[in-house]
Amino acid sequence: MTKHFSLSVLAILASFSVSAATLDVHGEIKVNGTTVIDAQGNLIQDKSDLIDLIDYFDAKPNSVVKLNKINAKKNQDSTFTFHYDENGRESKEEEHIDNKLVWSMEWKDRTSMSNTVVKYSNWSTEYTTSSKNEFTLSTNHPITQIGITTARSDIYTTKLLESSNSNDPIGEIQKMNEYQYLTVLEKTSYKSESTTIEDCIIVLQDASWMLKPQEIMIPGSEHTSSILIKEPQIRTYCKDYGLVQFGDYKL
Known part of the structure; x- marks a missing residue:
């Protein structure tokens, strides 16, 4: 079921791209409960492995x-x-x-x-x-x-x-x-x-x-x-x- 849903979403996004349409999202985008794009459109990267010497x-x-x-x-x-x-x-x-x-x-x-x-x-x-x-x-x-x-x-x-x-x-x-x-x-x-x-x-x-x-x-x-x-x-x-x-x- 999950795979079918994911493929459907990709198909929708692809159709928007081909038709030069706009996907307008109000709010943040999450993957598995983790924010990957915030409400301002900034990409959120995992920095837990970064080390400040x-x-x-x-x-x-x-x-x-x-x-x-x-x-x-x-x-x-x-x-x-x-x-x-x-x-x-x-x-x-x-x-x-x-x-x-x-x-x-x-x-x-x-x-x-x-x-x-x-x-x-x-x-x-x-x-x-x-x-x-x-x-x-x-x-x-x-x-x-x-x-x-x-x-x-x-x-x-x-x-x-x-x-x-x-x-x-x-x-x-x-x-x-x-x-x-x-x-x-x-x-x-x-x-x-x-x-x-x-x-x-x-x-x-x-x-x-x-x-x-x-x-x-x-x-x-x-x-x-x-x-x-x-x-x-x-x-x-x-x-x-x-x-x-x-x-x-x-x-």
């Missing part, structure tokens, strides 16, 4: 999220700490080893097309710099779906404002190009030692700054040399928490 990159305003290294060396405690500002946007990263701050990066004085970045390192000696970034292009990841690769990029100049090293060229301006690729692999929950977070995504993330030291053997020699290689990462982001897992670091 910003919802997962950001955290609760003014929150601090600490990740611990699960495969740390014996008697060595290693952590990454992420600070989020009043808008829930990441504003500072810190790395600690045995409670000693060894590296940090902080973003200050943000506008839509500029910011100031303060970097600190203390692996062997303390080193601090402050730089002003001016962007000509800064894009966001578009809304995406599972299995779709998206990209974003920054094109900017960076000017060194201050440095703890007197030999650094204060005022020097460099042109910079950075990019990121990201593919959402799965929507999932995430279980930490203290809680279970229900709304999370697992992603494959690649970026121009994702570099890892690797030792290589020098041909014809017994010595090795360290080089930097690109290494994409599997990461987990959760709503209201931001980044909760990368590499051996977990919430």
